[in-house]
Amino acid sequence: MMRTLRPTFIGAALVGAALLGASVTAAPARAEEAPELPSVNWSFSGPFGTYDRAAAQRGFQIYNEVCSNCHSLKEAYYRDLIGIGLSMQQVKDIAASKRVPALDENGQPTERPALASDHFRAPFPNDLAARAANGGGLPPDLSVIVKAREGGPDYIYGILTGFVDPPAGFHLMPGLNYNTYFAGHQIAMPQPLRDGTVTYIDGTNNSIDQEAHDVVTFLSFIASPELEERHRMGIKVVLFLLFLTGLSYAVKRKLWANVHH
């Protein structure tokens, strides 16, 4: 009797789990505020994903030249840039070109060139100063922005490429900008990237799509610098566990072979 029952029980449990999974992954965002995000093929998605080093380096160039004027990256250090393929000397040079707050020998506030071990320089000394310089809006820290938004890299890409003229009849508040993917469509950030905003060092075509793709790759790296190590370890762990599962199942079969149950 148990033999016939088991499949239904397990089947129902699987359906239950699937339902639960669907409910968990379903975006809680309201339908009227969430147009479908662009679906970009990211080098770092999937279990074998890695960061496209060239794209991440171009992305850093964009952060450095554009985003960093308003957005901090407070959790990251300059030394983290080694993770996108820069040499230690390049990292030191980049850090040395930034000046960070320090104290002189008399205890007075001063500035010194940054070291590789320093956090990324913040564009504003505090949130109040950031708001004052941005018409009241606070540019969010970008350290984990890719993980902090529903939709992740696709959402950030959508925001960067989603600036369009407001539809006829849309009342745009003064000082705000229309964005297809932003909740409520009114975003304080003016359009940061356009075709040709940066001139890439490596000569890559600087279309807005390319620029958005590259800076999102960089920001994804900054949000999850452990991703490649995590994926590599995960593949080993899963393979090992598959082997161990097979082995333990074989032992179980042999042990239970003579038990009537």
Next chain:
Amino acid sequence: MVGLHHSDVKNPVLHWIDTRLPVVTMIQKEYGSFPTPKNFNYFWAFGGMAMVTLLLMIATGIFLAMSYTPHITMAFDSVERIMRDVNYGWLLRYAHENGASMFFIVVYVHMFRGLYYGSYKAPRELLWILGITIFLVMMATAFMGYVLPWGQMSFWAATVITNLFSAIPVIGEPIVQWLWGGFSVGNPTLNRFFSLHYLLPFVLFGLVFLHVAALHITGSNNPLGIEPKGPQDTLPFHPYYTVKDSVALCLFFLVFAVLVFFFPDLLGHSDNYIQANPLQTPPHIVPDWYFLPFYAILRAVPNKLGGIALMFASILILYALPWLDTCKVRSATFRPIYRIFFWVLVVTCLVLGVVGEQPPEGIWVPLGQVATAYYFFHFLILLPVLGKLERTLPLPESISQSVLGGGPLPTGAASKPMEKA
């Protein structure tokens, strides 16, 4: 009875210890030769998985606490520092975070297994009661752990849940301020939540010890829901169930590993990667997925106190379950009607979970109310009545007889006084 224990252990060192403190004998008795029904299916492996998960949570948690800072201005950054600068910190943190989800998954399966096979019925009532207590403490621990990263959802979940107590007449407000250690969720709240989050897992460990101790007095239930009649119905726990549980544990770790290494943020909420901001309420506050059914019950009635009462009642009602279910037959295998309603209850709980995640508007409000009403109907009305009315199928004479095939023997033909296995 003072005197040295008579130990059969051969190893001289272990023998010396065992005569003075018979731990080796105890482990041999409780986990070695312990007579276990031989007809378990894999649903009986989930208790062991839950215990392993608890140990894993304690182990990862101890190391996380070494690098975590329970202060409102530093907590968020210290978690990011664990993720970036602590050796394998990302592994510890993702294992701990997803470990909580895995803990609830296996405990929910464990509980529904108990519901299906009537594992709460006499003489296992106290075992079940200890289990529900474990579940309650586990929920409190998980809730406080969710607050520690001090993200937006941490802060606002803490605010919403602690505010529930303010609905209690007269003493509500003082209680909430006492919980907060101030006039809003703040640094004292974070400090005490951290302290309690570290303490409660050890309370859980003690409760699990009692749960297992009680289990070893009554012996395990089994898919047939009849007691073993003798040695022919049982197997020694080791090696039969240590090996069978190992297979289940491997599969458990496989699922766990896929979550941790490839989808570490799947079950989390993206808003919790935004640092807590008391001045900015997220548009849609939701608890972690494992609380969603209870969140739906909380919101099922428009009255705050009523909602809280219902939410707590939905868990406390489980304490009374051994006496609400009046049917003497344990396993749903022999209860054709109950078996249907069991699955209706499962679907109801899943519906409540989905409703809990949705904003309280439109179709979700009446759906949540109907599901909540059905949840209570199941326990308070259906189970007591069904136990009286249902015509159960004939029980097999023994576990062995059921296994070897053939229908039940004529009544009395093979009935013997039950031997204590």
